Amino acid sequence: MPSPAEREREGAAEAGRDGAAARPAAAGVLVVAGDLLEDIVVWASEPIRAATDTAAQVFRSRGGSAANVAALAAPRTPTRFLGCVGPDGAGDALAAALAATGVDVRLQRRGLIGAVVLLVDPQGERTMFPDRAAASLLEHVDPAWLDGVAWLHLPSYGFEHEPMRSELRRLVAAARQRGAGVSIDASSTGLLEGLGVERVLGWIAELRPDVLFANETEAALLGIAGGGAVAASVARAVVVKHGPAPTEVFEGGELARRVEVAPVAGVRDLTGAGDAFAAGFLAATLQGADAAGACRAGHAAAASVLTNPGASTTRPA
Numbered sequence: 001m002p003s004p005a006e007r008e009r010e011g012a013a014e015a016g017r018d019g020a021a022a023r024p025a026a027a028g029v030l031v032v033a034g035d036l037l038e039d040i041v042v043w044a045s046e047p048i049r050a051a052t053d054t055a056a057q058v059f060r061s062r063g064g065s066a067a068n069v070a071a072l073a074a075p076r077t078p079t080r081f082l083g084c085v086g087p088d089g090a091g092d093a094l095a096a097a098l099a100a101t102g103v104d105v106r107l108q109r110r111g112l113i114g115a116v117v118l119l120v121d122p123q124g125e126r127t128m129f130p131d132r133a134a135a136s137l138l139e140h141v142d143p144a145w146l147d148g149v150a151w152l153h154l155p156s157y158g159f160e161h162e163p164m165r166s167e168l169r170r171l172v173a174a175a176r177q178r179g180a181g182v183s184i185d186a187s188s189t190g191l192l193e194g195l196g197v198e199r200v201l202g203w204i205a206e207l208r209p210d211v212l213f214a215n216e217t218e219a220a221l222l223g224i225a226g227g228g229a230v231a232a233s234v235a236r237a238v239v240v241k242h243g244p245a246p247t248e249v250f251e252g253g254e255l256a257r258r259v260e261v262a263p264v265a266g267v268r269d270l271t272g273a274g275d276a277f278a279a280g281f282l283a284a285t286l287q288g289a290d291a292a293g294a295c296r297a298g299h300a301a302a303a304s305v306l307t308n309p310g311a312s313t314t315r316p317a
Helices: 004-017 065-073 089-099 133-137 164-177 189-195 197-207 216-222 228-234 273-286 291-303
Strands: 029-033 037-044 056-063 079-085 104-109 115-120 126-131 149-155 181-185 211-215 237-242 245-251 254-259
Touching (some): 029 065, 029 164, 056 089, 065 149, 065 273, 079 089, 089 104, 133 164, 149 273, 164 181, 164 197, 181 197, 181 273, 189 197, 189 216, 197 216, 197 228, 211 216, 211 273, 216 237, 237 273, 237 291, 245 291
Parallel strands (some): 029 079, 029 149, 037 115, 079 104, 149 181, 211 237
Antiparallel strands (some): 037 056, 115 126, 237 245, 245 254
């Protein structure tokens, strides 16, 4: 996996070949573009009983896959979030909550606030009911919002609807021109199936991220679980997470690393674990870690959310 410095040199060389002026050195900002939502997390205290009451605890918090990555990366590396929320008090509260984590928050304001209801069973597995609303309305991003970008990260949720889908593709091109790395998270099997697997693979291959993140079910659906030609065609590196089993890193379609995962006691909620992994992995990568070191940083970040509601590192009082 090429380092940020190597990508910067490659970008400068490509700019020179195209006759354009070389880009300035990246300032090291991780930019995350995507959803900032309200999470309504329901922890079922017993097996879910259809058509009647099930005992539960309910938590409300700032959420959204992209916002989760930004919030969890900010303590580790300079981080900026690009998104859209409603122009109301609820949107103000989400923006303030994200900014309080240390993220440089850049928002467009229109539409209605988005939300996700997350139903979490007693084993920690979650079922999600998303309404992205304003989160999918991002468009015509101010070019200055990419100033200093060293890496751009995009959850695939952002590709679900227009105009955001086209805007994210434009942001990738703009980030590349600035010598930045790019990563995409596969995000959800439901999303991938709804959009069409072949269609999504085509988009990813066109964008050619430096890193594609996927859990084992997403990787199986995309046909990249064991590396191979498809994995090689869509990304320079594919990182496949297997829960408590070792994480695999494929480069050029070949297995390059298998990284053990330290056990985590008291797992209660898997929500946000993949976002936390991406946050730790990317922050470590920007600080010069190799793939194995980045995976270990990702594992540590993921462990920090597994005992709490949603993507939080603390249990609400």
